[in-house]
Amino acid sequence: MEILRIENLKVAIDGKQIIKGLNLTIHSGEVHAIMGPNGTGKSTLANVLAGKPGYDVIEGKITFLGKDLLELEPEERARAGIFLAFQYPVEIPGVTNANFMKTAVNEVRKYRQLEPIDAYDFLQMMKEKASLVGLDSSYLNRNVNEGFSGGEKKRNEIFQLAMLEPTLAILDETDSGLDIDALKIVANGVNTLRNPERAFLVITHYQRLLNYIIPDFVHVMYNGRIVLSGGKDLAHELEAKGYDWLKNGNNNGVN
Amino acid sequence: MKFYECIQKFFEHKFENNQSYDINKRRDFLNKFLHLGIPTTKHEEWKYTNLTFLDDLDFNFVHDNQKFLSNNLLAELEYHDFSEFYFVPIVNGFYLDSQATLNGFFDVQRINDESVFSSNGSLLNFERFFNGNNPFSFLNLAAFSDSVFLQIKDNTVLERPIVLQYNYIFETSSLSNTLNFIEVGENSKVSIIILFKSNNASKVFANEYINLHLKQNSSIEISFLQYDLSNLILLNNLNVVCDIGVFFKSNYFSFETQFVRNNVNLAFEGINSTAKLNGVYIVSSNNFVDNHTMLYHNQPFCTSDEDYRGIINEQARSVFNGKIYVARGAQKTNAYQSNKNILLSNEARVYTRPQLEIYADDVKCTHGATAGFLDQDSLFYLTTRGIGKEKAKALLLSSFVSNNLERVEQSELRNILKELVAKKLNLENIYFCSAINELSKV
Numbered sequence: 001m002e003i004l005r006i007e008n009l010k011v012a013i014d015g016k017q018i019i020k021g022l023n024l025t026i027h028s029g030e031v032h033a034i035m036g037p038n039g040t041g042k043s044t045l046a047n048v049l050a051g052k053p054g055y056d057v058i059e060g061k062i063t064f065l066g067k068d069l070l071e072l073e074p075e076e077r078a079r080a081g082i083f084l085a086f087q088y089p090v091e092i093p094g095v096t097n098a099n100f101m102k103t104a105v106n107e108v109r110k111y112r113q114l115e116p117i118d119a120y121d122f123l124q125m126m127k128e129k130a131s132l133v134g135l136d137s138s139y140l141n142r143n144v145n146e147g148f149s150g151g152e153k154k155r156n157e158i159f160q161l162a163m164l165e166p167t168l169a170i171l172d173e174t175d176s177g178l179d180i181d182a183l184k185i186v187a188n189g190v191n192t193l194r195n196p197e198r199a200f201l202v203i204t205h206y207q208r209l210l211n212y213i214i215p216d217f218v219h220v221m222y223n224g225r226i227v228l229s230g231g232k233d234l235a236h237e238l239e240a241k242g243y244d245w246l247k248n249g250n251n252n253g254v255n
Numbered sequence: 256m257k258f259y260e261c262i263q264k265f266f267e268h269k270f271e272n273n274q275s276y277d278i279n280k281r282r283d284f285l286n287k288f289l290h291l292g293i294p295t296t297k298h299e300e301w302k303y304t305n306l307t308f309l310d311d312l313d314f315n316f317v318h319d320n321q322k323f324l325s326n327n328l329l330a331e332l333e334y335h336d337f338s339e340f341y342f343v344p345i346v347n348g349f350y351l352d353s354q355a356t357l358n359g360f361f362d363v364q365r366i367n368d369e370s371v372f373s374s375n376g377s378l379l380n381f382e383r384f385f386n387g388n389n390p391f392s393f394l395n396l397a398a399f400s401d402s403v404f405l406q407i408k409d410n411t412v413l414e415r416p417i418v419l420q421y422n423y424i425f426e427t428s429s430l431s432n433t434l435n436f437i438e439v440g441e442n443s444k445v446s447i448i449i450l451f452k453s454n455n456a457s458k459v460f461a462n463e464y465i466n467l468h469l470k471q472n473s474s475i476e477i478s479f480l481q482y483d484l485s486n487l488i489l490l491n492n493l494n495v496v497c498d499i500g501v502f503f504k505s506n507y508f509s510f511e512t513q514f515v516r517n518n519v520n521l522a523f524e525g526i527n528s529t530a531k532l533n534g535v536y537i538v539s540s541n542n543f544v545d546n547h548t549m550l551y552h553n554q555p556f557c558t559s560d561e562d563y564r565g566i567i568n569e570q571a572r573s574v575f576n577g578k579i580y581v582a583r584g585a586q587k588t589n590a591y592q593s594n595k596n597i598l599l600s601n602e603a604r605v606y607t608r609p610q611l612e613i614y615a616d617d618v619k620c621t622h623g624a625t626a627g628f629l630d631q632d633s634l635f636y637l638t639t640r641g642i643g644k645e646k647a648k649a650l651l652l653s654s655f656v657s658n659n660l661e662r663v664e665q666s667e668l669r670n671i672l673k674e675l676v677a678k679k680l681n682l683e684n685i686y687f688c689s690a691i692n693e694l695s696k697v
Contacts, residue, residue: 050639053631078641090636095650103650104640106645111641143654160640 001028003168003199004049004069009060011048013040017058018044020224026168029196033210034203035235036221037243042203043087045170045221049201050084051077063169076105076127079111085157092144092216096227097156099143101126101163108164129162151182158189168200169193175209189214207239222246258293263313265430266398277368282524285397291390300388303606304516304545304576309488314428314457335668337448339679341417346398347424348431360411360429361445364434366404375438377404381466384494384520391490393463399434399464409440409470416446416665422464423487431461439473446476446665455486462490469495471525474502476664482510482675491538492518497557499525506663506670507534507563509544510679517544521559522551533662535672537679538571539599545574552581552592558589565596567603574584575607577622580628583614588600592622596656597629649680 003204004026011019019041026032036042048055049062051074062069069077092100107168117125127137133155145153154174161169171190174182190200190213202213210232211220218235220228227246228234266285270276293309294301342356350365357363371378378385379397385392407413423431439445453459469475479491479502489512497503509515521530536544550559565573575594596605609622630649637647653676660676663669676682 050635052635073644074635074638075641075647080637084639085637086639090630090633092633092651092654094654094661100637100640100650103646104637104642107643107646108641116442121636246303 002029003065004028004201005063006062007061007063009045009048009062010058011044012056012058012195013044013054018224022060022221022225024219024226026199026201028167028199029194029200030217031194031200031213031215032217032219033213033235034201034219034221034226035205035207035238036246038205040221041224042205042221043172046084046087046170046201046203049077049082049170050074063182063227075107078166079108080201083161083164083166083169085154085161085169085171087173087176089145089148089153089157091146091148093146095144096141097144098126098140101160103159105163125163129159131250133158134185135159150177150180151185154178154182154186155189158186158193162189162193165198166195168199170203172203173205174202175204175206178239183209184212207235210235220246257311257313258309259289259313261430261540262288262394262398265314267339269400270398275367277372277638280368280372281397283397286399288390288485290391291387291393292513294390295588296382300536300547300576304543304574310459312428312460312488314458314460325462328515329668337416337418337450339667340415340448341413343405343417344422345401345403345420345433345435345621348421349434350401350403350433359412361405361407361417362539363646364404366402370404371402371434371569377402377466379494382470383522384466389490389492389518392464392492394464395432395434395464395492399432401433403433403435404438405435407437407439407443407445407473408628409443411440411443413443413445415613416448416547416668417451418448419465420450421451421461422457422640423456423461425459428458431459431463434464434466435673436466438466438468439470439475441471442472442605442678446668447478448665448668449477449479449600451479451481451484451487451491452485453484455484458486461487462492464492464494467493467495469497469501469503469528471498472500473498476504476506478506478508478663478668479575480508480668480672481512481515482508484512485516488514490518492678493520495519495521495530496527497521497523497525497530499527501528503528503530504662505530505532505534507525507532507536507546508675509534509536509538510675511540512536512538512542512544513542515545517546519546519548520551521549522556523554523557526554526556528554528557530557530559531662532559532561533564533659534561534565534567535565535659535676537568537656537676538565538572538573540571541569542571543573544571546576548577549576550577550579552585552590552615554582554617555583555584555586555588559560559591560589561592561594562659562662563594564659565594566599566652566655566671567605567670568599570600570602573602575605575624576610578610578612579610579622581611581613581615581618581620583617585618587618588618590620592619592620594624595625595655596624597652599629600624630690646683652680653677653682 009022176254219226344351577592579590594607605626607624
C-alpha cells in the first residue's frame with residue numbers, strides 16, 4: 001500500500017530554495033534511507049514532512065495515506081501517523097516523560113476515537129517500550145530530555161516512536177552523536193518496530209547506521225534533489241567513493 | 256480627592272472617639288500619609304504602578320467589629336484544603352479568635368495601641384520600614400483596625416503549618432488595615448501560609464502588614480496565596496528582621512488578581528543568614544501584579560536568592576522591582592536575583608527592574624531579567640507528538656513555572672498550588688498523571 005508520495009517538491013527558507021524538485025514514493029513495510037552531504041536539504045525534507053513552521057513550499061505535492069499532507073497542522077500529521085525523531089530533541093524541564101507521553105498518547109487516541117488509556121495499562125506499556133531501548137523505569141519520572149546524554153535523547157526519540165506507533169517514522173540523523181553501543185541499541189529498537197504496515201524514512205549522513213538498519217531503498221540527495229536511487233548496496237558504494245564522487249559529476253544522475 | 260475624604264471620614268468615625276486607641280499617635284501618622292499623598296507614577300517606587308483609580312473609589316466605612324458576621328458568612332471561612340492546619344482567621348480587618356485553632360507551642364494575642372507604639376513596643380524593630388517609600392505604611396499605622404501578635408516559642412518545631420487567613424466579606428466598598436506581628440523564637444521552625452480570600456461582592460482596599468522577627472537560628476517558610484481576587488485592591492506588606500543564622504523562605508503566588516502589590520522589606524541584622532524569595536504570578540484580562548523586594552544586607556556572610564516567574568496574558572501587566580542593598584562591611588554577601596516572564600499577547604506588559612546598591616567590595620551579586628514569548632522549537636516538538644497547540648502551550652507554561660512550584664517545601668501547599676496552576680492552564684488531565692508517577696515508583 002502506498003503511504004507517502006512526494007511529487008516535484010520545491011521548498012524555500014527565507015527566499016532561498018533548498019529543495020529543488022524532489023520525488024519520492026514510500027510503500028508500507030519499506031525502509032528508505034536518504035543519504036547525502038551536509039546542506040543538501042535532507043533535514044529540510046524531514047521538517048517539511050512534520051510540518052515545521054517557517055518553510056515555504058513553493059511547488060509540489062505531498063500525499064500521505066491519500067490526504068494532502070501540506071494542509072495539515074503538525075499535530076494533525078502526528079495523529080494521522082507521521083512521526084519525526086528529531087536530530088536535536090528539545091529539553092522540557094518540569095514535564096515528566098510519563099506526563100508527556102500520556103498526553104501525547106491520549107491525544108492520538110482521541111483522534112482515533114478511542115477512550116483515554118487506563119493508568120495501569122499505560123504504565124505497563126511505558127515500561128515495556130522503555131525496555132526496548134534500554135531505558136529503565138526511573139526514566140519515566142525524569143523530565144523530558146532534561147540532563148539526558150546525547151545517547152539517551154536519541155533513545156528517548158525511539159521510545160516515543162514505539163509509544164505512538166506511527167505509520168511513517170522519519171529518523172533525522174538519529175545516529176549523530178551516538179557511540180557504537182548506543183547506535184546498536186537504537187537500531188535494535190527500530191528493527192523491532194519494523195512491520196508490514198509501517199514504513200521508515202531514515203535520514204543519515206553516514207552509511208554506519210545502515211549496517212544495523214538494513215534499508216530496502218537508498219536515495220542519494222544532492223543540491224535539493226534525489227540524484228541517485230538504488231538498493232542497500234548503494235550505501236556501501238557511497239561510503240567507499242565519498243560524496244565527492246557525486247559532486248564531481250561522475251554519475252549520470254547528477255546534473 | 257474622594258479617597259482622602261473617605262480616609263478622613265473613616266478616621267473620625269472609627270478612631271476619634273474610641274478610648275482604646277492612641278489617637279495622638281494615629282493622628283500624626285494620618286497627617287504623614289496625607290502629607291505624602293497617594294504616590295503618583297513620578298514616585299520612583301511607584302513608577303509603573305498607577306493608582307489614579309483610587310481617586311474615584313468611594314468607601315463606606317460603617318461596620319463594627321464582628322457584629323456583621325452572620326453564620327452564613329462564618330461558614331465561608333472554612334478552607335477545606337487546609338482543614339488540618341492551625342487556623343488564624345482575620346475577617347474584615349479583625350482577628351476572629353472564636354474561630355481560631357491553636358496549640359500550646361505558639362501564642363496568638365490581640366494587642367493594643369500601647370503595646371504597639373510604646374518605646375519598647377512591637378513596632379520598634381520595624382519602624383524603619385514605615386517610610387516615604389510607601390506612603391500607605393503611614394495610613395496603616397493611622398488606621399489599623401486590629402493587631403495580632405503571633406509568637407512561636409523558642410526551641411519549637413511546628414509540624415503543621417499555621418494558616419493566617421484574611422477574609423474580605425464586606426457588603427459595601429470598604430477599607431481594611433491590619434498590623435500584625437510574628438515572632439519566631441530561637442531554634443524554632445515554622446511554616447506559615449497567608450491566604451487571601453474575598454467574596455468579591457464589593458470593592459475592597461486592603462493595606463495589610465506583617466512584621467516578622469526571626470530570632471537566632473530560626474527557620475520559616477512563609478507562603479502567600481492570592482487567587483480569584485477580582486474585586487480587591489491589595490497592598491500586601493511584609494517586613495522582616497533576621498537575627499543570626501536565620502533561614503527565611505517566602506513563596507508568593509498570585510493568580511487572577513485584579514490589583515496586587517506585594518512589598519517585601521528584609522534586613523539581615525545578624526551574620527550567616529539566608530533568604531530565599533520565590534514567586535509565581537499568572538495573570539490575564541486587566542489584572543495587575545507588582546512584586547517589590549528590598550533586601551538590606553547589613554551584615555556579612557548572608558545569602559539572598561530571589562526567583563520570580565510570571566505568565567502574562569491579554570492586557571494584564573506585571574511589575575517586578577528587586578533592590579539589593581549591601582552595606583559597607585557586609586563582606587562575603589551572596590545575592591542572586593532572577594525575574595523571568597512569558598508574554599502571551601501583544602497587549603501584555605512587563606516592567607522588570609533589578610537594582611543593586613553595593614558598598615562592600617568582597618561580594619557576589621548577580622541579577623537577570625527576561626521577558627519573551629514561548630519557545631517555538633519546543634512548541635513544534637510537542638505538536639509533532641500529536642499534542643494540540645493549546646495543550647502544548649499549556650505544558651510549556653507549566654514547565655516554565657514548575658521549578659518555582661517545586662521549591663515550596665510544604666507538601667500539601669505544593670500540591671494545591673500545582674492543581675491551581677494546572678487548572679489555570681487548563682491542564683487538569685496532565686497533573687492527574689502524578690498518579691502515574693506514584694504508581695511507577697512501586
